[in-house]
Amino acid sequence: MRRLMETIGTLFKAKLAFRLALLYLSVLVLLVVALPWLPLPFLPNELDLSKVFAPPFHWEHYAANRPFHWLGTDALGRDVLVNIVYGARTALMISLPVMLLATGLGLFMGSSAGLFGNHKLxxxxxxxxxxxxxxxxxxxxxxxxxxxxxxxxxxxxxxxxxxxxxxxxxxxxxxxxxxxxxxxxxxxxxxxFPFDHIVLRLIETLTSIPKLIFILVLAAFAPPSLLLLSALLVLTFWTGPARLARGEMLRIKELPYFEAAISSGVTQWQLIWRHAMPNLLAPVAVSFVFGLAALLMIESTLSFLNIGVSTELVSWGRMISGIRANTAAWWLVAFPGAFLSLTVLALQTCSYYLLQASQEKR
CATH class of the missing domain: 1.20.58 (Methane Monooxygenase Hydroxylase; Chain G, domain 1)
Known part of the structure; x- marks a missing residue:
């Protein structure tokens, strides 16, 4: 973990694009955390039927002593700006815990498969x-x-x-x-116990089916539920970190310090947690950031299709789907789409530089 933080600090000082991306993500997270205390003029699902499809920046249409819709409204008069902020909370509330669980499961399965193989366990x-x-x-x-x-x-x-x-x-x-x-x-x-063989067959089975189609098929048999959607996403996203952790463990096993630890009588689990994990965290962190960006896109796609996520939750994808009711309401696509694109771009930028740094240290 200390090496990872040192790498992030070095990149923050040396790379302007990494610095901008990390600052944007930090501001977004702080905005989501401080959401209950922000002086927002409207609630996310508050209706204003007198201002349906109100365009943005037309502030002269509103009375001076009343709150107005900075970025316009949707088909039910809901404020676009407020829904964008709450949509960011929904995106992080789904993607961050899911990717943490998927990365933890993948790290355990992949590192164990790489260390034990088919005969040691x-x-x-x-x-x-x-x-x-x-x-x-x-x-x-x-x-x-x-x-x-x-x-x-x-x-x-x-x-x-x-x-x-x-x-x-x-x-x-x-x-x-x-x-x-x-x-x-x-x-x-x-x-x-052929642990490596079983993990590889599971990875091959799950990765042979496109994630979005797999989630759509399973979600079609269940009502909208955040818990079930999170479980489906964990089930499909653990394979990436697992494959990376397995490959890194196979490489680390051949290093001299690891062979010295084996000869000194260290237990198998101590080999993983004390000697392998410090070298596994950096590449797995890259996989975590890549997966987070993919999760944001899948969550927005499912919300756009009204699948898996309850209609009570505000999301960027559901805001974008409002364009189907009025194709002239360009702001329903432009503003949430811009925030989604910027967030994914920032995550991809961070993962690119982290991957570049980890390859240079090998």
Whole structure:
């Protein structure tokens, strides 16, 4: 992490484009964080039916003692400027947690696959026997039950128990049930677990289907739900960080310091967290920024198509879709589209320079 921060500091001083992009993203994040305290004249879904499709910059049409719509209104008289700010909050609220979870999952799966391969990780026959019911229980409580709760429009508190059971049941089976089964000698024996092969097949399967089509198909069977949309995005976006982490781990394994750590008797998990992670963070950070830009575009596309995201949430994509009601309302595309393009461009600029810096240090 310290090396990553030093790289960012060096780029901030040396590269003007990186500096501008990072400043823009910082201002955007601060704006979203300070949103509840901003003196905005309107609420995001507040209707002003007397000012439907009001064009921007026509301030002379408004009384001097009343708030006016700086950037115009949409088909229901909602303020474009306020909705742009709240749309930024929606974009970050969806993309940032999803990419953090996807990067964490991908980092764990990829680094473990690169380190253990197909032969180093050995698992007892007892745990191998209980692995399938553990995965079935996890899939049941993380996919099927939340889907049914979304159909019933349950509160967020209803998801707490399934989440606990999704991890508690596999934990009980693998760490309590498996030692009990090891009383039999045949179940006590260990066999190599092809972790690398399984991870590669999962990555190939998920990446063979275009992300947008995969999300559209799955979202078509579920009502609009932010939680389900986030789960689908994590399911599709972890493969990029995983592939990068696996490749980097295969390279790091051949370095002299890593071989010295192995010869000194360090455990496998200590090899990952103490010796591999410091070198993995920089390239994975590049993948994180690239994925964040892709997530913003996919979230806007889904909002434009009115899929996956509740209509109560304001988003840039849904604002742009308002142009279909009045093709002359150019401001419904120009302003949210400009903010979306600037945000994606800033993220791509940061990732480009971070990638360039990481390649120079190799």
């Amino acid at each position: 050995r698992i007892s026959n007892a745990r191998l026997l209980l692995l399938l019911p553990s995965l079935v229980a996890m899939a049941y409580y993380t996919l099927y039950v939340p889907f049914q709760l979304a159909l019933l429009k349950a509160d967020m508190s209803a998801y707490i128990l399934p989440t606990i059971l999704a991890f508690a049941i596999p934990g009980v089976l693998l760490f309590i049930g498996a030692p009990m089964l090891m009383r039999w000698d045949s179940l006590k024996k260990t066999t190599p």
